[in-house]
Every structure is written in structure tokens, then in C-alpha cells.
Amino acid sequence: MDRRGFVTAGMTAGLAGVSGAGGALGSLLAGVPGWGPGKTLPDGTIRLSSNENPLGLSPRARQAVIDAIPVANRYPSDAAREVEAALARQLGTTPDHVILGAGSTEVLQMAVQAYQSPHAPMVVAEPTFEDVPRYQRPFAYDMVAVPLLPDMSHDLGRMREVAEKDRRPSVVYVCNPNNPTGTVTPSAELNEWIADAPETTMFLVDEAYFEYVDDPRYTSALPLVDAHPNVIVVRTFSKIFGMAGLRLGYGVAHPGTIGRLRDFISSNNANVLASHAALASLGDQDLVARSVAVNDAAKQIAHATLDELSLEYLPTQTNFIMHRIHGDLGSYIGRMRDAGIRVGRPFPPMLGWNRVSFGLPEEMERWAETLRGFRERSWM
Amino acid sequence: MDRRGFVTAGMTAGLAGVSGAGGALGSLLAGVPGWGPGKTLPDGTIRLSSNENPLGLSPRARQAVIDAIPVANRYPSDAAREVEAALARQLGTTPDHVILGAGSTEVLQMAVQAYQSPHAPMVVAEPTFEDVPRYQRPFAYDMVAVPLLPDMSHDLGRMREVAEKDRRPSVVYVCNPNNPTGTVTPSAELNEWIADAPETTMFLVDEAYFEYVDDPRYTSALPLVDAHPNVIVVRTFSKIFGMAGLRLGYGVAHPGTIGRLRDFISSNNANVLASHAALASLGDQDLVARSVAVNDAAKQIAHATLDELSLEYLPTQTNFIMHRIHGDLGSYIGRMRDAGIRVGRPFPPMLGWNRVSFGLPEEMERWAETLRGFRERSWM
Numbered sequence: 126m127d128r129r130g131f132v133t134a135g136m137t138a139g140l141a142g143v144s145g146a147g148g149a150l151g152s153l154l155a156g157v158p159g160w161g162p163g164k165t166l167p168d169g170t171i172r173l174s175s176n177e178n179p180l181g182l183s184p185r186a187r188q189a190v191i192d193a194i195p196v197a198n199r200y201p202s203d204a205a206r207e208v209e210a211a212l213a214r215q216l217g218t219t220p221d222h223v224i225l226g227a228g229s230t231e232v233l234q235m236a237v238q239a240y241q242s243p244h245a246p247m248v249v250a251e252p253t254f255e256d257v258p259r260y261q262r263p264f265a266y267d268m269v270a271v272p273l274l275p276d277m278s279h280d281l282g283r284m285r286e287v288a289e290k291d292r293r294p295s296v297v298y299v300c301n302p303n304n305p306t307g308t309v310t311p312s313a314e315l316n317e318w319i320a321d322a323p324e325t326t327m328f329l330v331d332e333a334y335f336e337y338v339d340d341p342r343y344t345s346a347l348p349l350v351d352a353h354p355n356v357i358v359v360r361t362f363s364k365i366f367g368m369a370g371l372r373l374g375y376g377v378a379h380p381g382t383i384g385r386l387r388d389f390i391s392s393n394n395a396n397v398l399a400s401h402a403a404l405a406s407l408g409d410q411d412l413v414a415r416s417v418a419v420n421d422a423a424k425q426i427a428h429a430t431l432d433e434l435s436l437e438y439l440p441t442q443t444n445f446i447m448h449r450i451h452g453d454l455g456s457y458i459g460r461m462r463d464a465g466i467r468v469g470r471p472f473p474p475m476l477g478w479n480r481v482s483f484g485l486p487e488e489m490e491r492w493a494e495t496l497r498g499f500r501e502r503s504w505m
Numbered sequence: 506m507d508r509r510g511f512v513t514a515g516m517t518a519g520l521a522g523v524s525g526a527g528g529a530l531g532s533l534l535a536g537v538p539g540w541g542p543g544k545t546l547p548d549g550t551i552r553l554s555s556n557e558n559p560l561g562l563s564p565r566a567r568q569a570v571i572d573a574i575p576v577a578n579r580y581p582s583d584a585a586r587e588v589e590a591a592l593a594r595q596l597g598t599t600p601d602h603v604i605l606g607a608g609s610t611e612v613l614q615m616a617v618q619a620y621q622s623p624h625a626p627m628v629v630a631e632p633t634f635e636d637v638p639r640y641q642r643p644f645a646y647d648m649v650a651v652p653l654l655p656d657m658s659h660d661l662g663r664m665r666e667v668a669e670k671d672r673r674p675s676v677v678y679v680c681n682p683n684n685p686t687g688t689v690t691p692s693a694e695l696n697e698w699i700a701d702a703p704e705t706t707m708f709l710v711d712e713a714y715f716e717y718v719d720d721p722r723y724t725s726a727l728p729l730v731d732a733h734p735n736v737i738v739v740r741t742f743s744k745i746f747g748m749a750g751l752r753l754g755y756g757v758a759h760p761g762t763i764g765r766l767r768d769f770i771s772s773n774n775a776n777v778l779a780s781h782a783a784l785a786s787l788g789d790q791d792l793v794a795r796s797v798a799v800n801d802a803a804k805q806i807a808h809a810t811l812d813e814l815s816l817e818y819l820p821t822q823t824n825f826i827m828h829r830i831h832g833d834l835g836s837y838i839g840r841m842r843d844a845g846i847r848v849g850r851p852f853p854p855m856l857g858w859n860r861v862s863f864g865l866p867e868e869m870e871r872w873a874e875t876l877r878g879f880r881e882r883s884w885m
Contacts, residue, residue: 177579182574182577194562227607263619391606395752
């Protein structure tokens with residue numbers, strides 16, 4: 126299953142009328158918690174900081190959470206097995222190829238731990254998602270961060286030199302699309318390396334934002350796992366499914382590799398309410414299209430605003446965008462916070478840039494208005 | 506705060522009339538999912554297998570889960586910080602002394618990982634809770650399981666010899682009360698060892714069942730953590746608070762020790778619905794007493810039944826009991842399953858015993874009746 130298969134069904138309905146809060150987009154937004162003309166989130170703050178899905182849990186997932194409350198005192202293994210089976214069916218694989226995590230981050234942690242060895246290079250992009258570098262810290266890796274290329278794709282050539290130097294076992298983390306830049310690395314280049322790599326080079330391919338991508342140079346690494354036990358694909362329910370607070374993600378790999386990851390799993394890691402929400406979400410064929418449609422509407426506002434203010438931005442294939450700011454990043458983040466908006470944290474070395482996550486269209490308008498106000502005060 | 510402080514408030518009300526389903530116990534049970542005369546759990550099976558709290562989530566926790574659904578798409582760190590603060594207040598300590606886990610088991614896993622070193626002895630009782638032995642397996646520990654003493658307390662003398670031999674760093678796991686035996690190890694003996702032990706002996710004290718204990722020889726190890734950075738106390742919301750499916754537990758230790766554990770934490774591990782349920786549960790002063798009262802009623806039924814059938818059992822300080830069976834354990838578990846009742850798994854080397862978790866009084870009566878039926882067929 127690729128993102129297009131996921132999306133096609135609901136696309137026509139979802140995309141009609143995305144340019145305003147009326148019409149199809151308005152009906153998508155009708156049930157969103159806290160959303161409505163003039164309203165913000167329940168606590169009054171607009172969170173554009175953490176790449177969350179502003180639509181919230183889908184209506185079916187909310188009902189599934191409520192329905193599962195009577196079994197919330199029971200250990201969750203039965204529900205977790207159902208999620209593995211449902212994922213296997215959707216992905217066209219077997220449950221033996223799937224492992225759940227308390228968020229995809231736990232799967233990343235399992236992999237970092239499972240494949241550590243003394244002076245094994247841990248090769249990551251700079252900047253990239255910080256959890257993998259964090260997880261390797263207490264282990265015996267040699268950590269190497271390779272700057273992104275000028276087009277903000279991973280420098281796979283340089284990463285390969287580092288990983289395969291001295292024929293050591295290594296772990297290569299490829300976040301694709303990359304967080305915090307939102308940019309993709311062409312899959313053909315990655316696949317070519319995987320085809321040639323020794324089995325001691327472990328590829329940890331993070332596809333957290335997979336469903337948002339429409340760049341034709343991008344395909345999932347999922348089809349590679351059977352022939353390549355050294356490829357682990359990591360996905361999440363936090364983004365397109367709007368479940369970041371529920372903590373559920375998964376890894377897909379060769380069954381032998383899954384078995385090795387399982388040595389490092391935390392018992393009963395997938396909570397029962399998240400598991401039932403996931404089952405309901407997987408069964409909701411329009412959910413991905415709805416999330417993509419709302420994200421596209423937010424992206425249009427972001428592009429228009431940044432163009433208007435002549436602020437450079439990176440081409441995004443995700444639910445966030447990285448754009449230039451003028452002046453000090455810490456001050457910028459603080460001023461946005463003072464205005465009731467949380468924007469992304471600093472991602473060194475890109476300290477002249479800010480990552481802003483896509484909220485609801487109305488929230489994006491608030492962000493745009495605030496940015497224009499900063500420009501008027503010459504803060505930008 | 507000790508268990509008695511926790512319990513006193515609601516005790517008088519909670520314990521009046523525990524002998525039947527009428528009166529005070531009846532009112533405690535009125536809101537339990539699936540409970541009622543002649544009814545079993547929603548799926549028709551009685552689960553007496555996993556030391557779960559049959560009362561389910563408390564009414565306040567259920568409401569808190571529902572109320573938090575609108576933020577289930579947001580990362581949960583704010584709620585997790587609130588739980589740490591609430592725990593610190595109740596325990597009379599600071600948030601720096603507290604770490605959350607996706608279940609207490611994740612805290613056990615962090616500790617096992619944080620204090621591994623080549624040929625460090627990992628010293629546990631036999632039998633005990635299996636997660637710690639499981640977590641040490643992929644690391645470089647020397648695993649040593651020390652049989653319980655005849656009174657089913659930990660053989661601390663022998664464990665000490667193993668742990669402190671050759672002056673290696675070691676990790677000592679003390680599950681107190683112990684799972685699966687339900688028995689306590691006198692705290693004075695443990696505290697004496699801790700007072701004398703080198704700081705390289707790490708004590709991992711699992712108090713998952715703490716709130717159920719009324720044995721005067723038992724006290725929490727919590728007061729020791731400030732003077733002893735080598736003591737980690739682990740607790741859970743899975744048992745007395747009925748939240749096993751939600752995955753939330755915690756560790757309490759010296760802030761320096763907490764910092765070391767944090768190197769091995771999985772990002773955003775505490776899910777937002779669990780965190781809100783925990784806050785509601787901690788604010789419900791009668792919850793512990795209610796759980797204890799229903800547990801005591803179940804325990805009375807278990808004792809009466811086992812006495813009637815002359816089946817030996819261990820003195821329990823928990824929400825389960827270990828009792829003799831006659832014949833093959835696998836057959837026993839299978840026959841119970843055929844009768845619609847899940848009982849505990851095998852705990853080698855105690856293969857002539859079964860662990861049964863305390864359910865609702867009516868569920869215990871079903872278990873008792875089934876056991877009597879086994880006796881009539883000479884299966885017991």
C-alpha cells in the first residue's frame with residue numbers, strides 16, 4: 126500500500142473547497158475540538174510546535190477510546206495483537222514483520238540498542254530528528270552527523286563513506302521526509318545504496334511523514350524489508366492519524382530483525398486505548414485524505430504568507446515548514462509565545478530558521494497575522 | 506505517605522459489609538463494567554490471570570480520559586509533568602525524584618540498562634516477576650536466580666553473597682511483595698543490607714503491590730532514596746488504581762539516579778490519557794480503600810474455598826494468591842480456560858502451584874465453583 130492508494134478514495138471530496146473555512150473544508154473542521162470562528166485550542170494557546178495533526182483524533186477513534194474504557198484495567202496484549210494483524214493486512218505483509226512501539230520513537234530506541242557495538246558508526250543527517258542521536262548517547266557508538274546537501278536531501282554518498290569505512294557494523298538513520306526540514310531524499314539513491322550495502326549496515330528508515338508526500342521521487346522503503354534484513358521502516362500513528370498523545374508507532378522489518386528488536390521492547394508497551402483508536406483509524410478509509418486536505422490548506426496559507434514577506438522556505442513534504450527568520454531565533458520563539466503561539470524549537474545548525482507546524486487554517490491565519498505584525502515592528 | 510495513610514480515610518465505609526454483594530460492597534460494585542448478578546466481563550471470560558484490578562478505572566479516571574480526548578493529538582509532556590508534580594506532593598518529595606514509565610516495567614527496563622556492566626551480577630529471586638530477567642538478557646550481566654526461603658521471603662543473605670562477591674557492581678531486584686508468591690520480605694532485613702551495601706550495589710525495589718500490604722513487618726523503601734542513590738523504588742498505576750491497560754508507572758530515587766535512568770527513557774513515554782487518569786485517581790481519596798475492600802472480599806472467598814478443598818496456599822499481601830493444585834499445571838490451566846476462566850501462567854519452579862488473581866466476589870464464586878467441580882471429577 127502506498128500513500129496514493131491510501132489517499133485516492135477521499136481525495137476528491139476532501140480537496141474541494143480547501144481555500145476557505147466554508148464548503149468541504151468547513152465540514153471537515155466542524156467536529157474539531159475547540160475549532161470555530163474566533164476560537165483557539167481549549168487552553169488558549171495555538172500549538173504549531175510539534176508537528177501534531179490539528180484535526181485531533183478522528184471521530185471513530187474518539188468513540189473507540191470511549192468504548193474501550195471498560196477494559197482499561199486489563200493488560201493490553203490482545204488489542205496490540207489485533208493492531209499488528211490489521212497493519213499487516215493493510216501493508217500486505219504478515220504480523221511477524223510488524224512490531225509496535227509506545228510511539229515510533231520506542232521502535233527507534235529498540236533499533237539503536239539492538240545494533241550497538243563498540244565504535245560502530247551511528248550515521249545521521251544534520252539537522253535531523255533528535256531522538257536517534259539521543260538514544261545512542263549512553264551506548265558505545267561513534268556518532269557522526271553528516272550535513273544535509275544544499276538541496277536539503279541526505280548526503281548519502283558521504284554517509285556511506287562513514288558507515289562502511291573499516292567494514293565496521295554501523296547504523297544509518299534516514300528520516301525521509303526529514304524532520305525538521307520537511308524535505309525528501311530521493312528514494313532511488315537510498316535504494317541503490319541498500320542494494321549494495323553489506324548486511325552489517327543497518328538502515329533505520331523513519332517514514333513518520335510518509336502519508337503527506339506527493340513528490341514523485343519518493344517511495345516507501347517498505348518493499349525492501351523482505352530481501353534486506355538490514356532495513357527497518359518506522360511509522361507512526363502520531364501524525365496523519367492525529368494520535369501523538371496516545372503513543373503508538375510501529376516498525377516493519379524482516380521477521381528475524383523484528384525478533385532482535387523484540388529483545389529490547391518494553392513489556393505491554395502499546396496501551397489499550399491507543400490500540401483501539403488505531404484499529405478504528407485504520408478502518409476509516411477517508412481519514413488520511415481528510416488530514417492531507419486540511420494540511421494542504423494550511424500549507425497554502427504558509428506559502429502565501431512567506432512569499433508576501435519574502436521569507437525563504439524549504440519545499441515541504443510534511444505537516445510543517447522550515448522558513449527563514451530575520452534576527453535572533455530565541456527572541457523570535459519568545460515573541461511568538463508572547464503572542465499565544467508556540468512555534469518549533471531551535472534545530473542547530475539552522476539557527477536562522479524556524480520550523481512551524483501546520484495548524485488549522487484559522488490558526489495559520491493567526492500565525493500569518495502575527496508574522497506581519499513582527500515585520501511592521503521590524504522584528505523580521 | 507504510607508499505605509495506612511492512604512487507606513484510613515475510606516476504610517470504615519469501605520470495609521462495612523464486604524461479606525456479600527449487598528450493602529457497602531454492593532454499592533462499590535454498582536458502577537463496575539460488566540458486573541452484576543449473573544454477569545461476567547464484556548467478552549464472557551473471567552480474567553483472573555494478570556493481577557488486574559477488577560473494579561476497572563475509577564469513575565473519576567473514566568471521566569478524565571473522556572475529557573482529555575480533545576488533546577489526544579498533542580504530545581503529552583505537559584500532562585506528564587503534572588503527574589510527576591502530583592506524585593511528588595503525595596510522596597513528600599520533589600519532581601526531581603520521580604520518573605514516569607509506560608508502566609513500571611519501563612522503569613525496571615531503564616534501570617537494568619543503566620546499571621549493566623560486563624559480568625555484573627543481576628541477582629533476583631526464584632520465582633519472581635519475569636520482566637527484569639527478560640530485560641537483562643541482551644546485556645552483559647551474569648544472571649543469578651536465588652530460590653526464595655521456605656517462608657517465601659527473599660533469601661537476602663544468599664543474594665548479598667552473590668551481589669557483593671568480587672566487589673563487582675551489581676543489580677539486586679527485590680519484588681516486595683513478591684510476584685507470583687504474594688509474600689513479603691521483612692523490610693528490616695532489606696534496610697539493614699542497604700545500610701551496609703557499597704554504592705555499586707543497585708537495589709531495584711519493586712513495590713507494585715505496596716498498597717495492598719497490611720503485614721507490620723513491611724514498610725516502603727521510599728524513605729531510603731535520599732541517603733542511598735543506589736536505591737530505586739518502582740510503583741505502578743496498574744494495580745490499586747486499575748489502570749493496567751493505560752501503561753503508567755513510576756520510579757522514585759535520588760535525583761542523580763533519576764538522571765541516569767532518564768538516559769534510557771523512551772521519549773514522551775507517558776500517554777496523555779493515562780496521565781489525566783492518574784491525576785484524577787491520585788485526587789480520589791477513597792480509591793485505594795475501595796480497591797482494598799473489594800480485594801479483601803475476594804481474598805476471603807479464596808481462603809474459604811482453598812481451606813474447604815484442603816489446598817495449601819501462601820499468605821498473600823497482594824491482589825492474587827498462590828495455591829497448590831493437584832496434577833499437571835498445564836492441564837489445570839487448560840481446564841480452567843475451558844470453563845471460561847483465565848488463571849495465572851506457570852512460574853517455574855513452582856509447577857505444582859497456580860497463581861490466581863482476585864476478581865470481583867462473583868467472579869471468585871465462579872472460580873470456587875469450578876474448582877469444586879474439578880475436585881468432584883478428581884482433577885484436583
